[in-house]
Amino acid sequence: DAKTTQPPSMDCAEGRAANLPCNHSTISGNEYVYWYRQIHSQGPQYIIHGLKNNETNEMASLIITEDRKSSTLILPHATLRDTAVYYCILVSSGSARQLTFGSGTQLTVLP
Amino acid sequence: GAVVSQHPSWVICKSGTSVKIECRSLDFQATTMFWYRQFPKQSLMLMATSNEGSKATYEQGVEKDKFLINHASLTLSTLTVTSAHPEDSSFYICSAEREGRGANQPQHFGDGTRLSIL
Numbered sequence: 001d002a003k004t005t006q007p008p009s010m011d012c013a014e015g016r017a018a019n020l021p022c023n024h025s026t027i028s029g030n031e032y033v034y035w036y037r038q039i040h041s042q043g044p045q046y047i048i049h050g051l052k053n054n055e056t057n058e059m060a061s062l063i064i065t066e067d068r069k070s071s072t073l074i075l076p077h078a079t080l081r082d083t084a085v086y087y088c089i090l091v092s093s094g095s096a097r098q099l100t101f102g103s104g105t106q107l108t109v110l111p
Numbered sequence: 112g113a114v115v116s117q118h119p120s121w122v123i124c125k126s127g128t129s130v131k132i133e134c135r136s137l138d139f140q141a142t143t144m145f146w147y148r149q150f151p152k153q154s155l156m157l158m159a160t161s162n163e164g165s166k167a168t169y170e171q172g173v174e175k176d177k178f179l180i181n182h183a184s185l186t187l188s189t190l191t192v193t194s195a196h197p198e199d200s201s202f203y204i205c206s207a208e209r210e211g212r213g214a215n216q217p218q219h220f221g222d223g224t225r226l227s228i229l
Contacts, residue, residue, distance in 0.1 A: 032214050043117070043204045043220035044155070051215070087154075093214035098145055099206070101155040 003027070004088045009106040012082075018075040020105050022088030025069045030093040033064060035073045037084040038104070044087065047073065078109045114138055115207050117221025125229055126197060132190045132224045134205030140185035141207035145218070146178075149202040161188040185210065195228045202226075 005023040012018040024033065034049040048055055048062045050071075055062045061074040075082055085104040091097055116135045124130055134144055142163050147155040159180055160168040167180035177199075179191040188207075192199055202225055206218040 030214075034217065036220075038155075041202070041223070041225070043115075043206075043222045046217040046219065049215075049217060091214050097143075097208060097214055097218070098157050098160055099155075099218060100157070101147075103154055 003090050003100070004102050006086070006088055006102060006105045008103060009108070011108050011110055012075075012078045014080060014109050014111050015077055018073075018078040018082065018107055018109070020073040020075075020086050020088075020107060021070065022073070023070045024088070024090055027068050027090055028092065031090040032093070033062065033068075033071050034089045034091050034099075035060070035062065035086065036089065036099075037082075037086045037107075039081075039084040044101075047086075049091070078107075080109050080111060083107060083109045115205065115219045115221045117205055117224055119224060120222060121225045123227045123229065124195065127194055128228075130192045130195055130226060132192075132203055132205075132226075134188045134190070134207065134221055136186045136207045136219070139207075140210045141188075142185065142210045144182060144188040144205055144207045146180065146188075146190050147204045147206070149204060149223075155204060158190075163188075192226065195226070197228045200226055200228045 035047040036044040038044045048060050050062045063072045087104040118133045144161040146158045149155045158173045161180045161182040163182045169175045182188040202223050204223040206220045208218045
């Protein structure tokens with residue numbers, strides 16, 4: 001079972017920031033928070049990941065709460081091409097790093 | 112650009128046929144690759160972990176004699192669906208992680224293979 005909880009769907013206006021929440025209240029100290037997205041009929045695409053600190057790259061920002069029990073993925077200026085299912089996944093630093101996908105959040109960017 | 116290549120992207124074949132899907136890491140070595148299956152409107156489900164030079168590890172409920180995995184080199188893993196039947200129709204996706212990089216390193220996914228068995 002996935003250890004994360006995400007809303008099933010969200011809408012966002014084109015050009016506005018999309019804020020996607022994820023709850024992971026049972027996260028362990030050695031688990032990273034990863035975000036992937038899957039555009040229809042394609043393989044998942046890596047977006048960003050973090051352990052404790054907030055992270056930013058060319059695609060998005062990741063805000064992790066101080067207690068690490070939740071995080072938010074921020075797409076600063078959503079475009080129609082950002083419409084996808086977004087997955088928040090915990091990845092352990094242990095030897096077995098297979099990903100457990102939950103249901104994710106279907107983000108629809110509206111024109 | 113794509114760092115994991117999956118081939119073919121789409122295949123239609125008759126029931127009883129065996130189908131081989133290839134997953135290649137293009138610019139890095141991958142000791143471990145993963146195979147997932149995704150049915151319509153569902154999430155990805157891990158089928159097996161492919162380990163270079165050793166036997167694959169299958170998830171509970173996945174028939175190892177049905178889904179043959181070979182990871183003969185550090186850049187190639189293959190999944191063969193043997194004697195495929197209509198219920199095997201699905202979207203098959205592979206992923207790979209760079210050798211020795213640990214959890215602070217994302218997995219890279221192929222674009223998937225749409226398998227349709229008539």
